[in-house]
Amino acid sequence: MKLFSKEQIYEADRLTIERQNISSADLMERAGTQLFNWMHARMQGAQVPVHVFCGIGNNGGDGLVLARHLTTHGYHVKTYIVNYSDKRSKDFLINYDRIKSVTKDWPVLLTDDESFPEINPKDIIVDAVFGIGLNRPVVAWVVALFDHFRASKAFTLSVDVPSGLYLDKAPEHTNNVVSASFTLSFAAPKLAFFLPQTAQHTVQWDVLDIGFDQEYLSSVDTEAELIAKHEVLFLFKPRTKFSHKGQFGHSLIIGGSYGKIGAVTLACKGALSAGSGLVTAYIPKCGYTALQASLPEAMVITDTDKNCISNINVAMQPSVVGLGVGMGTDSKTLKAFEAFLKENKSPLVLDADGLNMLAQHTALLKMLPAQTVLTPHPKELERLIGVWKDDFDKLEKVKAFAHTYNVIVVIKGAHTITISNNKLYVNTTGNPGLATAGSGDVLTGIITGLISQGYAPLEATVFGVYLHGKAADIAVGKYGYQSLLASHVIDYLGAAYLDLFKKPDSQDREQEKEGS
Numbered sequence: 001m002k003l004f005s006k007e008q009i010y011e012a013d014r015l016t017i018e019r020q021n022i023s024s025a026d027l028m029e030r031a032g033t034q035l036f037n038w039m040h041a042r043m044q045g046a047q048v049p050v051h052v053f054c055g056i057g058n059n060g061g062d063g064l065v066l067a068r069h070l071t072t073h074g075y076h077v078k079t080y081i082v083n084y085s086d087k088r089s090k091d092f093l094i095n096y097d098r099i100k101s102v103t104k105d106w107p108v109l110l111t112d113d114e115s116f117p118e119i120n121p122k123d124i125i126v127d128a129v130f131g132i133g134l135n136r137p138v139v140a141w142v143v144a145l146f147d148h149f150r151a152s153k154a155f156t157l158s159v160d161v162p163s164g165l166y167l168d169k170a171p172e173h174t175n176n177v178v179s180a181s182f183t184l185s186f187a188a189p190k191l192a193f194f195l196p197q198t199a200q201h202t203v204q205w206d207v208l209d210i211g212f213d214q215e216y217l218s219s220v221d222t223e224a225e226l227i228a229k230h231e232v233l234f235l236f237k238p239r240t241k242f243s244h245k246g247q248f249g250h251s252l253i254i255g256g257s258y259g260k261i262g263a264v265t266l267a268c269k270g271a272l273s274a275g276s277g278l279v280t281a282y283i284p285k286c287g288y289t290a291l292q293a294s295l296p297e298a299m300v301i302t303d304t305d306k307n308c309i310s311n312i313n314v315a316m317q318p319s320v321v322g323l324g325v326g327m328g329t330d331s332k333t334l335k336a337f338e339a340f341l342k343e344n345k346s347p348l349v350l351d352a353d354g355l356n357m358l359a360q361h362t363a364l365l366k367m368l369p370a371q372t373v374l375t376p377h378p379k380e381l382e383r384l385i386g387v388w389k390d391d392f393d394k395l396e397k398v399k400a401f402a403h404t405y406n407v408i409v410v411i412k413g414a415h416t417i418t419i420s421n422n423k424l425y426v427n428t429t430g431n432p433g434l435a436t437a438g439s440g441d442v443l444t445g446i447i448t449g450l451i452s453q454g455y456a457p458l459e460a461t462v463f464g465v466y467l468h469g470k471a472a473d474i475a476v477g478k479y480g481y482q483s484l485l486a487s488h489v490i491d492y493l494g495a496a497y498l499d500l501f502k503k504p505d506s507q508d509r510e511q512e513k514e515g516s
């Protein structure tokens with residue numbers, strides 16, 4: 001699913017009005033009616049007090065349409081105008097007149113010297129104060145109103161975005177944004193719903209289709225894309241009856257050091273379970289017995305050094321190399337890494353200490369093969385690109401970094417974002433059960449194993465991140481967040497593959513639609 005920028009949403013709005021020959025008030029009527037339909041389907045006429053807070057722009061206009069429909073359908077509605085500016089939008093004014101014609105209970109004007117209405121915990125707040133038009137800090141009394149919403153503990157439904165949220169930068173302060181229980185976002189969710197600093201502003205979200213011009217939506221190229229089953233399904237490479245292991249490549253996993261051989265075992269097993277034809281581990285001598293005993297499917301080559309990698313010497317030409325897990329950054333290992341990069345001809349996936357060595361010796365970055373996949377967690381990323389101001393700044397910095405070195409960067413986190421060629425692929429699978437030792441090693445193995453089978457590095461990364469999260473989502477049903485181990489993610493990788501072709505039941509469809 002495409003994640004549109006603010007400019008693209010305004011353009012969709014303009015083209016829809018032009019091509020469908022409707023007025024902007026008609027489009028607002030659609031938006032407000034969809035909001036009403038969503039609430040009506042869930043409330044079924046329940047007499048819960050609904051407080052609709054409207055700004056003075058088009059987001060407020062949507063709120064007025066909703067309030068009018070709630071009123072005419074007999075709901076218990078109270079409407080307020082949050083008067084943060086005198087510059088009302090045309091369609092706001094049209095709908096201000098319309099609501100006055102259906103109720104004697106006119107909207108209450110809230111200004112900075114007004115005391116706020118009482119809201120009980122069992123009431124519902126509709127937040128239509130600011131939408132995507134927010135372009136400067138929210139004034140103090142409106143922030144106080146948002147605090148009042150929070151203090152009420154009432155369910156808060158935000159229209160399009162939680163008010164106070166910018167689409168392209170972090171808010172000045174978290175309190176400047178409404179804490180939405182649910183956001184109904186028009187046409188598509190917003191990128192801010194998936195970033196660590198801003199995702200917290202809405203617990204859940206859903207998308208409302210307001211009939212934007214389809215031709216524009218399908219042809220416009222967005223910088224960010226949301227990756228769910230629909231997006232990865234076409235990447236899948238089926239196997240034929242006469243397939244043999246020689247067709248699925250040979251992955252070489254280089255890493256490990258004394259006490260950290262398990263990381264290599266997890267990565268090798270991840271590569272095999274992803275479908276790599278053969279897997280060889282290159283590890284220090286100390287890990288030989290442990291790895292052979294725990295993973296009989298893998299082949300093992302040992303370094304001359306007992307405790308760390310000191311000289312990467314393999315006679316074969318692997319289809320792909322995954323390097324860095326549990327590897328340490330010993331000076332001997334660094335030398336071996338540099339010598340390896342000079343000779344290496346295979347596609348490369350770098351993780352953990354592979355990344356730490358790059359960060360310490362940035363000259364090595366120029367030696368990476370094109371489209372090397374880097375999989376940093378936040379701390380490793382900071383070592384590579386330096387500190388960032390906010391999540392949007394981080395994305396810009398990573399885009400520039402990926403472009404400069406022609407690499408693919410996987411920003412790992414709750415919503416892992418893969419960046420390549422100035423595009424952002426935002427993953428939707430995974431859960432807090434993955435916040436456990438070794439889950440990143442498994443991901444390295446999965447991506448390596450996919451490249452080995454012939455997936456292009458970017459395809460392997462986007463697909464691998466999806467499968468890794470999906471396996472965890474299935475496994476968590478059995479283990480719960482706390483007891484999920486990295487090994488379980490491997491155990492459920494097969495289920496994640498099979499799930500690609502499972503017919504969605506209605507519950508799955510609901511979950512895919514509602515970000516949770």
Ligand SMILES: NC(=O)C1=CN([C@@H]2O[C@H](COP(=O)(O)OP(=O)(O)OC[C@H]3O[C@@H](n4cnc5c(N)ncnc54)[C@H](OP(=O)(O)O)[C@@H]3O)[C@@H](O)[C@H]2O)[C@@H](O)CC1
Nearest residue numbers: 009013028057058059130131132133134135136137138160
């Ligand atoms: N366009 C579409 O595709 C569709 C849009 N729809 C809906 O419209 C929403 C966007 O509406 P919008 O453009 O009128 O902006 P909105 O968020 O209501 O803000 C109002 C105005 O406030 C101002 N302002 C900004 N920051 C401020 C601040 N801190 N403190 C004080 N004032 C501030 C700023 O005006 P300014 O003063 O800068 O001229 C801004 O224009 C969108 O989210 C969706 O809900 C749907 O109806 C369907 C189709």
Ligand SMILES: Nc1ncnc2c1ncn2[C@@H]1O[C@H](COP(=O)(O)OP(=O)(O)O)[C@@H](O)[C@H]1O
Nearest residue numbers: 377412413414430431432434437438439440441
């Ligand atoms: N809260 C979370 N929700 C979803 N995925 C998560 C969460 N926390 C961590 N992950 C995922 O788990 C993996 C952790 O990787 P990493 O920190 O490198 O682990 P390790 O170094 O222990 O192998 C990443 O793929 C990350 O996206």
Ligand SMILES: [K+]
Nearest residue numbers: 130159161163
């Ligand atoms: K809003």
